[in-house]
Amino acid sequence: MLKKIRELAPKSIRHKLIIASITCILVPAVLTLFIYNSLTQEAVKQQAVANAEDSLTLVGGSVANRLKGMLTIANFVQVNPSLKAYFKLVASGNEVGDKYQRFMDSSRVLDQLDSLTVVGETSYVTILLTNDTYFMNYSVSDYNPLDLKKKPWFGKLTELTGLESYWIGVEETDFAYDKFDHPYQVTIARTLRRDDAEIYGYVVMTIMEDQLHNIFSNLSAGQKVVLLDQFDTIVSGGDPASVGKPFPYADVTNKLKSTTTVSIDGDKYLVAQQQIGFSGWRLVLMQPYKQSIVNISSIFNRVFTIQLISFVVFLALLITLVRTFTKPLVRLGKVTSAVQRGNLHVRSGVRGNDEIGRLGFLFDQMLDRVKEMLAEVSDTQARKRKAELKMLQAQINPHFLFNVLNSIRMKVMKRGDPESAKMIGSLSMLLRMTISREEDEIFLHEEIDLVSHYVGLMNLRQKEEARLLLDIEPDAFLIRVPRFFLQPLVENALIHGLSQHQGQISITAVLQEHYLLLTVEDNGQGMDEEGLKRIGRKIESTESLASAPEEGRSSFSGMGLHNTVERMRMTFGEFFEIKVNSQPGSGTVIEMHIPLKEENRDV
Template sequence: MPAAPTKPWLWSRSFRFRLMVTAVVCILVPAFMTLIIYNMLTKDAVKEEAVVQSRQKLQLVDGYVANLFDYMLYITNTVQNDPAMSGVLKEIAAGKVYEGPNGEYERFLDQTKITSKIDNMTMYGDKAYVTILLNDGTKFTNYSISDFDPIRLREEAWFNELDTLTGMESLWIGTTPTVFPIERVSSPYQISMGRTLRAGVKPYGYVFVTIMEKQVSDIFNRLSDGQETMLLDEEGVIMSHLEKERIGQSFTHDGESEAVSRSEIVNVGEESYILTAQKQTLTGWELVSLTPYKQAVFKLNSIFNRVAVLQLVSFIVFVLLLVYLLGNFTRPLVRLGKMAETVQRGNLEVRSNIRGSDEIGYLGQSFDLMLDRVKEMIAEVTATQSRKRKAELAMLQAQINPHFLFNVLNSIRMKVMRGGDLDSAEMISSLSKLLRMTILQNKDTIPLHEELSTVADYVQLMNMRQKEKAELRLDPSPDTLMCKVPRFFLQPFIENALIHGLSQRAGIITISSWSTAQETFIRIEDNGKGMDRDRLEELRGRLEAGGERSGNGNNSGGKLSGIGLANVCERMKMTYGESFRLELESEPDSGTKMTMNIPKLVEEAKKDV
C-alpha cells in the first residue's frame, strides 16, 4: 500500500494555533518589508552624515595643528626678517670686533638684544625651543646650553640639506628623540624645523625651532573624541600619536590618494573604519584619523532606532491584542480539546459546561450528554462485576466450614504441644492465623500493622519448609501502622523474594514504611541474587501492562497464595486507580528493591491534615 501523504507542519497543529499563526504572518510580512525598505533608505544617509562629522572633527584638529606649525614658522620668519635681529646677527657673523673699554659691554648688549627677542616671541605662545647657530660658532638659545649643546646639530644627517634651501624655504625635520632631559619623561619625542640665514646668497647661520611631540598629541587627545588621530610624514611614517610606541611605525591603508582632503570606508581586521585624511600645505605632512564605523553611526542610528522601537512597540501591542481576541474566540474549542484529553486519561467526571446557540455550544452540550451516558454504563458494568465476584467468593468460602477447620487445627496444635514439639505447634498456629485472615476477614482493607503480622506468620511458615531460614526485618514508621491497606497484599512480594530473590536460602528481607500527607510508601528489599537488566525490564513491562495472572507457573510449585505480582498490581490499581505506583530496582548479586507509593484514603488524608 502506498504511504499516506505527510501533512505540512502547520496543518498538523491545532486549529487555534493555525489561526493565530496565519493572522500574525499577515502582519509580520508587511512589517518586515517596510523595515527593510526603511533601512535601505536610511543606511546611505547615516553613512554620509558619519563621514561628514568625521571630516569636520579632523578639520578642527588640522586647524589647531596648523596654528602650532604656523607659530614655529612665525619664529623663524621673525629671526630672519626682523631688522634689529638680522642686523646684529649679520654683524656678529661677519666678525664684529668688540674693542675698547666698552667692548664687552657692547657684546653683552648684542647678546641681550637677541635673547630678549627670542624670549619675547616664545613667552606668550606655545612652548618652543629656539636655537640660532652662526657659522663662527656663536649660538643663541632660550634654554640652557648645559641641557643641550647646539653645536651637536651639525652632526645630524639632515644638516647639510639646509644649505640647499633658498629664500624663505624651511626644512621640516619631523619627529626625533627628545634631546632636552627635562622633557624626556613627558614627551620622549620632539618635532623640529630649520631655516638657513643668508646675507645675499651666502649663508651666515641657521635658526631652529623645536616643539615637543606631546603638544601635537595633546591636540589629538583634546579634540579627537572617539577617533584615532595621527600625523604622518611624506613616507607614511607616524610622527605623532597618542600611543608613543606607534611613533616611527609605518601606516599603510588601502585607497591611498594624493588629494588634499579625503574620506573613505576602510577595513582594518574585521572592523570597518572611516578614514579621513587632511594634507597640510605648510609641511607636506598628513593628518589621518580612523573612526570606528559603528561608533560613528551610533548616535545617528539611535535616532532611527527610537523610531523603530516605537513602531515595534506599537506592532507588539497590536499583535498581543489580536492574539488576545483570537484566544477569546477560540477558548471554548481549547476547553473541549483539553477535556477530551482528560477523558482519554480515564477521568469521566469532567464537564465542559459550554453552552450557546452556535455550533460550539451545541458541540459542548452533546459532549457532556455523551459523558453522562458513558458514566452510567460504566457504573452498571462495575456493579454487575462486583456482584459476580462476591458470589464467587461466597461459593469458595462455603466449601469449607471455617469454624470446624479452626477447631481441628487448634486441637492438633494442643496435642502437638503436649507431645513437646513446640516448633510444629508454632507452625500450626501460624497457619491458623493465615487461614483466619484469608477466610474470615470480610473487610477489603486492614491496618498496616495487621498486614505486617500476617507477613511475619507467613515467613515463619516458609522457614519451616526450608533448610536455610530467611530473616524478616520490620522497620515501619509509627505513623504508618494504622494506615489502611488491602488485605494480604504483601504476601506475593515476600513469596517472590523468598523463592526468586533468595532462592529458598538464608538471607534478609526488610520491610520499611514511611508516609507523607497524601501517600504511604512501603519498601520490600532482599539481599538475594537480584536480576540482570533484561529480566528487570521484562518484569517492569509485565507489571505496567497488567502482567499474566499466573506468570510462569506461579500457581504451582508449592506457593501458598498463587497470586502473582501482576495480580497484586492490578488489584492495587483497581483500588487506588492510576495514583498507585510500583518501582523496581535490582542489580545482579545486589538484591532487589520494590517500592510502592500508595495514596491514602480520604479519611486518612483528612486525619493527617
C-alpha cells in the first residue's frame, strides 16, 4: 500500500510546491462554501415551494375560469325564463303557431346558443329533450345528439338535483370535424326539470381537452401539471398519450397535505396540489427538484464564482512564481527525457552562477561528447552494412538462369512462338538490371517493370499462369525505392502462396502524407497461425544478412523476406513498417509503410 502511495505521489519539486499551495488555499475555501451551502439549503427549498405554489395558483385560476365558463353556459340555459318556457312546450308537444312560427322560434333558440359560444374557444352546447327533440350549435352531420343516450354516464343524470352538475371528465372526441386535430373532449351535463322535479330535458356542454392542455404550456422549465378527476384519472396535461389513463403517482400525491418534496423512482420531485372545488377535480404540479431551484441557486453560484475567481487569481500568481523559480529544473528534465528517447541534438541552454546553471552547462558538454562518439560508431557500421549489401546484390542463383533459358529454348524448338522473343527480352532486362546497374535505388516504375518481366518468365516455367494486377497511383511511380525489393515478395507469392498454380498477385501503391503504402497480395493457399508467427519472428529478427545464409537460396536474387526487410530498414531506418496477414485458404497480404525521403516529398 505504501508503495502505491509513493508511486502516485508527485515526483517533481514544482508539482510538490503547487500541490502544497493549492491545499493551503483550497481547504479553507471549500470549508467556507460548505458552511454557506448548509445554511442556504432550507431557504432555497422554501423559495422553490413558494414559486411552485404561485405557478399552480396561476394555472389553477385559468383552468377554473375555463371550467366555470362551461358552468355559466349551462346555468344560462337552465335558468333563462324564455328558454325554459320554450323547451317545456317543445318537450310536452304543445308548441303554438303554424310551421313558420315554430321555425322562427327554433331559429331564435339556436341563435341564442350560438351567441353563448361565439367568443373564445370552441364549445359545443346540446339541449336534448325527453321527446328526442334537440337543439345544438353544431351540425347533426358532425354528431347526432341522440347518441348521447348511448353514453354509459347518461343514466346517472337522473340522480342530479337542482343546479347540480355531472362532470363526466375526458372522453374521445365525438365530433367528426374535430377528431383529427383534437382527439379528446371534456364534458359537463345537467338536467332540466319542471317545478314538480320531473325531467323534461338535458343540457350537455363540451369543450376540447387541448383547451385545458394549452394552459399548461406556459409553465417554467421542468414544471408539469396534470388535471385529475375524482377517480385520479388524467383529464388533461402531461404526455398526450396519458390522457384518460390513471395517474401513476396518485398513491404518492394523495398522501400529501402541502407542497413538499418526494422521491419518485429514485429522483427527487417538488409536488404541489390545488383542489377545484365546484368540480371535485384537482391540479397536481410536479417538477424535478434540481430544476425548481436552478434560478435560486444562481445566487449561490454567483457567490461561489466570486470566491472561485479570487482563488484562481491568487493561485495563478503563486503558480507563476513557483514556475519561475523551477523553470531551469523543468528544462533539464525535458532535455533528459528527449535524450532518453534518442534525441541527441537537443540542448538545455541552462546557464547561471548557481548549482543548476553549472549542472546545465556540464550536461550539454556531455551530450556533445556522446554525439561525437555515436557518429563514429554509426559511420563504421554503415560502411560494414554497405559492404554486406553489395555482396548480397552480387549473388545470382545460376539454377534459375539455367531453368529459364532451357524453358525458352524448349518453347522455341517446339512451337517457334513469338512469345519467345518477349521472354528473352524480359530475361535480358532482368540480367541488365541485376548485373550492369550499380545504383542501389531506382524509381518505382522501374521496379514494377522488373516484377512484370519476372512474373512473365515464371509463367513460362509453370504449367498454369499467374496474373499480375497493378493498381499504382501515378505520383507513386516516381518514388525512389531499393532495387529488387519487390521480387522476393512476388516470388514467395508464386512459389509458396500459389504453389506454381493458377492465381493472381495484386500490387497496390497509395501515397499517404508521410509514407508510401505498398501492398502485395495473392489469393493462394495462405498460412495457418503457426506459419504466420514464424514469418513474424523472421521479420523481427535482428540478425545480419551474413548470419542468415540459408534463407532465400531458391529465390532469383538470393534474398528472402528477411533480407528484403533488412534492406528496407537499412535504407529507411526505424520508420519503415511491414505487416503480414494471412489465413488458410484466403491468401496472404504483405503491407509495407515506406517513409518518404525529402527528395520524394516533392513528387
